[in-house]
Amino acid sequence: MANFWNESFLQKMRDKWLKSIAYAEYVMNGVNYKADIQQKKIVGDTIEVYVVIDHSVQGTNTITKIRLYDTDGTIAGERNENIVKSSTQGVLIKFEFPLKEV
Numbered sequence: 001m002a003n004f005w006n007e008s009f010l011q012k013m014r015d016k017w018l019k020s021i022a023y024a025e026y027v028m029n030g031v032n033y034k035a036d037i038q039q040k041k042i043v044g045d046t047i048e049v050y051v052v053i054d055h056s057v058q059g060t061n062t063i064t065k066i067r068l069y070d071t072d073g074t075i076a077g078e079r080n081e082n083i084v085k086s087s088t089q090g091v092l093i094k095f096e097f098p099l100k101e102v
Helices: 007-020
Strands: 021-028 031-043 046-053 061-070 075-085 091-098
Touching (some): 046 061, 061 091
Antiparallel strands (some): 021 061
16 A cells, blocks of 8 residues: 655654654652753654753752643643653653654
8 A cells, every 4th residue: 555645744744753852851859850952853753852851950850750841931832751860860761753654
């Protein structure tokens, strides 16, 4: 069966999604923190977003949620986590969002 969507249209949609992701936020020990997006890119049919959580909060901490926000400040997506980190550790989280016709 032939695909309905043209690949050029799908690539345009990937570009729009990529540009619309503005920043990240995480919840650690019940407190919200803004996180830097280190890199955003498209690899094949997949949108990749890399979020860096630094080691500025002292002690051992648990990250329980991560969110991505769009350019309007609206939550684009979120997921629960259970990442335990020490005060000397940073965390790099990689999101992969395939956008393709199935």
